[in-house]
Amino acid sequence: MALTSEEIDLLNKLRARVNKQHRNDELLLRYYQGRQRVEQLGMAIPPEMRRFLVITNWCRTVVDTINDRQQVRWLILPGKETADPKLRAIWDANNLSAHVSMFNADRMIFGRAFMSVGTNEDDPDLPLVRVESPRQMAAIIDTRKERIEAAARFYRKDGDRGSQARATLFKPNETIQVERGPEGKWIEVDRDDHKLGAVPIVMHLNRRLSGSWSGESQMTDIIPVVDSAARSLTNLQFAQEAHGVPRMWIAGVRKEDFVDERGKPIPQYEAYFDAIHTIANAAGKVGQLTAADLKNFETSMNVYRTEASVNTGFPGRFFGLNTTNPPAEGAIRADEAKLIRSVEAQNEQVGMSLGWVGALAMRFATGEWVKGNRVRVEWYDPATPTVAQRMDAVTKAVGSDILSREGAWDELGWSEPRKEKERGYFSRQAAEQAAVSVDPIGAALLRDAGVIAPVAGA
Known part of the structure; x- marks a missing residue:
């Protein structure tokens, strides 16, 4: 069966959305990996110093700290109080303990995350649940019903030409595999008429606002502080080279006055680093300038650490603000109160998305929809008791x-x-x-x- 004009339009529309997000996604990924390019290094740093750029990767600290505290305990069917063994079997078969961590990282880095559910040909009782890359996927939303109308994943395999040589189009009653033809047109490869009645994709938007269908990165607040800290640390390196080492001064001499015991000229770098200088000119004088105090850089970094703590709600020790004595157990919990509440709020939102995934998985496994169409998720305590x-x-x-x-x-x-x-x-x-x-x-x-x-x- 050939693709309809409507399906081709859907593919092109969704591909345009993926392409539109590519540049911002690449920037956010670089910030998470600590490989970003800081556009403005400040007037005090010459262009040659860019190679000495130092990144304080607090973006990864924010994402990974929250992710580490989001541990799923149970999946519970509506009306039940104990974990469902069927859901647990699906969870274990798909290694979702590890995959949910990727799902959380995606939604905090890019502001959105996707999971898909599909038939497992080897074992229909254990459907395939996968985390899909938000850099390859886009969806069209029915805003009144808050339901996905269509979604597509664009990808390539080894040997394909172009970054989006293949695609999977998800529709409520069918999933279509397509690829690029010789003339750049979409050609259908396979079609699964599953008659599910719903798109087997769940999308989670991070920090979504009412009336908006776009997410926001969890790193947004920390990015300007990370850039400022990078400038300060790079300036510190420059100051160490230029003013951190005591400088020598020599007066009343010429270049020819620096000679060794055989009367041969001493190279400049040797003359500079020699502790004892031998000068032929009796009128020559040698002295030393006091090295600059770099304490101001420590002060500025502490300002950035404090700002990072205020912006994120994290304890200052997560960014290097440590007290002389380690905090006691009760103090740790009190210090983390805002962070813990933030993780609990995020658990509620992520739990709703994972609940929809669980309902989809049960539909594939049993052929029936879960009552209420959502599975309840319980989490481990995000605190550090x-x-x-x-x-x-x-x-x-x-x-x-x-x-x-x-x-x-x-x-x-x-x-x-x-x-x-x-x-x-x-x-x-x-x-x-x-x-x-x-x-x-x-x-x-x-x-x-x-x-x-x-x-x-x-």
Whole structure:
């Protein structure tokens, strides 16, 4: 089946959107990687010093710190309170613990992120869930229903000419594989009439505002500060070369006066670095200028660190503002309060997108839509509590009959396999205790033989 004129128009429209975003995407990626070009280095730095440019990569600090604290705990179906084993199997089969980290990095770097769901020919019960590059993808949104009408991914394989030699067009009831023909026209390669009724793509927009369908990078606030810090550090290198090393001055001599013991001229660089100067001219004098104090650069960097902390809500120590004594546990949590709340708010938004992905995956796996069309996502605590703090709080809750044993396991973040393992241990322990109460002598013999483990307190 050939592509319709409507499908060709869709492809061209979506390709234009990808091309329009390319330049800004490349700039944001360079900032994340610390490879950006700072346009204005300041009047004090000559052009030759650009090669000495130093980047304080706080952009990566912001993205990776938030990403590290966004750890999915469970996927729960509507109306349920425990993790769904089917969703967990899909999660594990697609290595989504690692892929969701890429999804989060994409949405914080580029302001948008995409995930796709497709049929797994090898195992239909475990559909394929993939993170799609936002640099290769664009979507058209039905703003009233807030639903994707169409999406396309443009890519190339080894040996293809051009950066967008192939494409996948996603429509509500079909997915079409196309490639560039000899004359540059789109040619259909394959068509999957899945009749899903929805585009199997989920798009997440970071920091989206009402009435807007574009996202914003999480690095926006820190980029100007990073550029300023780069200028200061590059100036520091220049100042070290020009004024940081004590300079020598020599008066009343000529170039010919610098000779060695054999009367031959000494090269200038040797004369400069020699601790003892031998001068033939008796009227010559040698002295030393005081090196410049570079403390002002430390002061300026601390100003940028403070500004970075204010703009992002991160504790100052994330940017190098450290106190003499390390903070105590309680102080760490108080210091991170704004960061933790920010991550929790982002978890709510990202959780909605991941919930839609989970619903799509269940539709592919079971043939039925999830009630409410969204899976609930629960996250681990984004704070940095110690094991002792968490265990102490859980123990007190269990001791006060506020929390059950299995509820304590949930609070500790144990997985379902780990909890099942503990249930087996408790069952075995209960059986051993029952054996001791019924037949103490026989139980003692079994313990001595290593058949059963010693019972605590026996």
